[in-house]
Amino acid sequence: MNLILLSPQDIIAEGCAVVRDPRRLRHLRDVHRVTPGARLTVGLAGGQMGKAELTALSDEQATFHFEPLAETPPPALPVHLVLALPRPRMLARTLEHVTALGVKDITLLHTRRVEKSYWQSPELMPEKIHQHLVLGLEQARDTQLPDVTLRRGFRPFVEDVLPELLANRRGLVAHPGMAQTCPRALTEPTLLAVGPEGGFIDWEIDQLLAAGCEGMHMGPRILRVETAVTALLARLF
Incomplete structure (x- = not known):
């Protein structure tokens, strides 16, 4: 998982997202082995990408804070x-x-x-x-x-x-x-x-x-x- 793909349901406030599904949480813990303070690449489904800071991580959820996402995803094949x-x-x-x-x-x-x-x-x-x-x-x-x-x-x-x-x-x-x-x-x-x-x-x-x-x-x-x-x-x- 080289990108944390955020759905609109993950966004709880401007610049703040909470991930709760077990698959992504398991990947963050077991593969990335991240701790609060880590900066990861995130992207909004159908939108832009950028960096986000992991501010909290538990067995139930991960919380991210980020500035406005401004990076364009790679071009599609024609x-x-x-x-x-x-x-x-x-x-x-x-x-x-x-x-x-x-x-x-x-x-x-x-x-x-x-x-x-x-x-x-x-x-x-x-x-x-x-x-x-x-x-x-x-x-x-x-x-x-x-x-x-x-x-x-x-x-x-x-x-x-x-x-x-x-x-x-x-x-x-x-x-x-x-x-x-x-x-x-x-x-x-x-x-x-x-x-x-x-x-x-x-x-x-x-x-x-x-x-x-x-x-x-x-x-x-x-x-x-x-x-x-x-x-x-x-x-x-």
Whole structure:
């Protein structure tokens, strides 16, 4: 936790915040091992960042005092990530990784090779998704939560949603066997589509390409989704 992310509920007065949830308290005590008087980086969810002084710490709460926060969080990546819904444990790690890297728009999509049971996972509960996003923000010292959208139908997404998303973005589909190699150092708004563990089926690739996306690959190695997404974002941006 490289940032204490404060929610509006944590602010009890101007320049004063109280943290009460067990996870953050445990991290302050057991990982940071802080004592009153320590200065830590804090940020207001959706807002600015800065330094705060820990003025009190107990088993029940931590109290911080700070001057007006004036530091801007790091810039977002210019990408909308369309990700075939991964296995639940992989989803948790992937959400944390892409949030730490600066992705702010995420669509989780059903495809043929996504197990239908994945959609019943507790990891898709709003509070669980929020938890993983917060962990990514705390890691990267960021305050801007991503928007996560669930799309259970591939065809409705491609026909009704994707054209609008591509109206002002370059569409890229990562898939083994594509002719084009992954581009580097993009600055333009981009949509990146990544398939499930077994990849997109041929029909899905055809539909994505017909909608205006470009197919590309990262070489002959077949990577796990969480590895592939991290590598793609690092190379693209």
